[in-house]
Amino acid sequence: HEALAAFAAFATMKIFLAGDYDGGRYWANIVRAMTKKLRGMAKSNMNMETHAHLLLHVAVDIWFQPPKEISQNMITYHHNAMKMGQVHIAEAALGVSCRYLLLGGENLSLLQQLYDDKFRLVAKHSKSFVAKYMALDSILLTELTGKSGDYFSVFNGSICNIDDLKDEAKATKDLSLLQSCHVFNVLINYWRGNYMAAEEHSRLASMMYPACKEPTIYLIYHTFYRALILFKRHRISGSIVGSANNKLKDGKEMMDLMGRWSLLSKNVFNNKWLLLKAEYAASVEKFDEALQMYKDSIKSAQDHGNIQELALAHELLGDYYSDRGCHLVSIECFKNGYLYYTQWGATAIAERILRKHNLDVDIFEVQNRKHSR
Numbered sequence: 001h002e003a004l005a006a007f008a009a010f011a012t013m014k015i016f017l018a019g020d021y022d023g024g025r026y027w028a029n030i031v032r033a034m035t036k037k038l039r040g041m042a043k044s045n046m047n048m049e050t051h052a053h054l055l056l057h058v059a060v061d062i063w064f065q066p067p068k069e070i071s072q073n074m075i076t077y078h079h080n081a082m083k084m085g086q087v088h089i090a091e092a093a094l095g096v097s098c099r100y101l102l103l104g105g106e107n108l109s110l111l112q113q114l115y116d117d118k119f120r121l122v123a124k125h126s127k128s129f130v131a132k133y134m135a136l137d138s139i140l141l142t143e144l145t146g147k148s149g150d151y152f153s154v155f156n157g158s159i160c161n162i163d164d165l166k167d168e169a170k171a172t173k174d175l176s177l178l179q180s181c182h183v184f185n186v187l188i189n190y191w192r193g194n195y196m197a198a199e200e201h202s203r204l205a206s207m208m209y210p211a212c213k214e215p216t217i218y219l220i221y222h223t224f225y226r227a228l229i230l231f232k233r234h235r236i237s238g239s240i241v242g243s244a245n246n247k248l249k250d251g252k253e254m255m256d257l258m259g260r261w262s263l264l265s266k267n268v269f270n271n272k273w274l275l276l277k278a279e280y281a282a283s284v285e286k287f288d289e290a291l292q293m294y295k296d297s298i299k300s301a302q303d304h305g306n307i308q309e310l311a312l313a314h315e316l317l318g319d320y321y322s323d324r325g326c327h328l329v330s331i332e333c334f335k336n337g338y339l340y341y342t343q344w345g346a347t348a349i350a351e352r353i354l355r356k357h358n359l360d361v362d363i364f365e366v367q368n369r370k371h372s373r
Contacts, residue, residue, distance in 0.1 A: 001038070001048045007031045008052040012059040015215045021063050021264050024215075028060045050080045050089075058096065059215045063264045066304075067104025067217060071097040091122045092130045099137050103221055105308040108145050108345030115141060116149050123154040131155070132165060132177060136184050143188050146348030162188075179211040183222045190225050191349055193356075195232050202226045220261070224272050227254035231279040248283055255280055271300035275313050282320055294320060311340030315353065334359055 011027035014020040035049050054077055061070050074097035081090035098118065101111055115138055123131035131154055138151040139162050152160050159165055162181055169178035182205035189198035205222060206212050213219070230251030237247070255276040262269040278293030294317040301310035318333030334357045341350035354361060 004031055004034060004048050004052040005055075007034070008055040012055060012215060015060065015063070016210075016213065021261075024060050025064060028056045031056060050077055050084070053077060054089075054093065058217075062215070062217050062220065062268075063261065064268070065265070066267055067100040068106060071100040071104065071106075074100065094118060095122050095130045095134045098134065100217060102137050102141060103217055105306055105344065107343075108141065111345070112141055112145060112147060112149065115151070119149070119151055120154060129174070129177070132159070132168065133180065135159065135165060136162070136180060140184055140187055143191055144346040144348055146351070175208055176211045176214075179205050179208040180218055182208070183218050186222060186225055186229070190229060191352075193352075195229050195236070198225070198229045199233055202229060220268075223254050223257055224276070227251045227258065227276045228279060230254070231276075231283045234283050248280075251276075251283075252280060266300070267304045271297045271304060271306055271309050271313070274300055275309065275316065278313075278320075279316065282323075287320075287324065290320060307340055307344045308346070311337050311344055311346070311349075314340060318357070331357065331359065335361055 007027050008031050011024045011031065014027060015024040031052055035053070038049075053073075057070055057073050057077065061073070074093050078090045078093040078097065081087075081093060098111070098114060101114075102108075115134070119131075119134055119138065122134055135151055135155075138149060142148045159168060162185065166178060166181045168174075169181060182201045185201040186198050186205065189195070189201060202222065202225075206226070212222075230247045234245075234247040234251065255273070258269060258273040258276055262273040274293050274297035278290045278297055281287070281290035281293055294313060297313045298310060298317070301307070301313055314333050315337035318330045318337060321327075321330035321333060334353055338350045338353050338359065338361055341347075341353065353359065
């Protein structure tokens with residue numbers, strides 16, 4: 001039983017220190033095989049098993065399984081911990097499960113109801129750090145949906161926004177929380193279209209060792225959005241040769257890393273990698289290649305049910321056509337983006353597209369598209 005936790009930690013270290021993802025999965029499989037054998041011998045120790053499997057879920061499985069699938073495993077962990085009377089750990093697992101749903105493309109309207117129902121419960125029974133991370137989630141959720149909830153009242157006025165969370169992280173020397181705040185600011189500013197601020201937060205997040213390299217779901221999404229931002233900033237600052245080239249180089253490094261991860265799980269990474277390849281090709285003016293990569297990314301996102309990135313790919317394809325002077329085609333892409341953002345529940349982002357591109361979207365047209373797909 002004691003070996004379970006040691007082997008789970010070793011699996012994590014194989015990825016964190018050596019970048020050996022296959023090695024990490026190998027040792028994770030050993031942990032799971034040992035657990036199965038112990039249960040067959042009626043020598044199960046639920047306490048040690050759940051701790052070992054929690055570590056595998058958050059540090060190893062993220063490279064091979066979709067976030068929503070892992071979220072379901074976390075719910076199982078939550079129930080097991082509750083059975084053992086470990087309420088604090090159980091509610092922490094519930095908080096992690098919600099975060100994976102948020103980043104993994106769960107319907108945001110349903111997710112907001114879940115946060116409204118569970119946030120106070122988690123904050124009451126878990127240690128304060130879990131509530132802080134759930135507060136971060138709620139800020140991003142509000143940004144995407146445009147609908148705010150009463151999430152900060154649990155802190156009794158000490159924390160009211162993301163800046164307060166950063167101040168709290170600095171005061172308590174919580175580097176992981178501080179790095180996470182910068183990562184969420186990357187996402188928030190990206191969705192606001194404030195790419196300069198997003199790039200600065202990404203720079204700060206990337207400097208915070210070892211938190212910035214820990215094998216977490218934050219690393220995956222920060223890498224993806226950092227590359228998108230750098231490619232956009234490259235095109236914006238194209239006249240500043242040195243600056244633009246550095247952004248392009250750094251963005252390509254992120255793209256290549258996403259390509260490596262895509263070999264681990266096409267379900268999780270393939271459409272992200274293809275979209276980054278499209279943005280890179282557009283940045284170096286390989287327009288035919290870019291167009292094909294946009295289309296391939298859209299197909300991959302559809303095939304794997306990644307609706308949030310399906311919406312994003314349509315929007316970026318619209319930008320591509322708009323930059324080429326193809327106004328009518330770009331409008332169709334933006335309408336598709338609007339459709340999928342709406343289906344995802346990101347109504348604030350959908351409305352931003354309407355305003356930005358002055359779209360005339362007939363609600364019946366949107367519904368017909370939805371049913372035809």
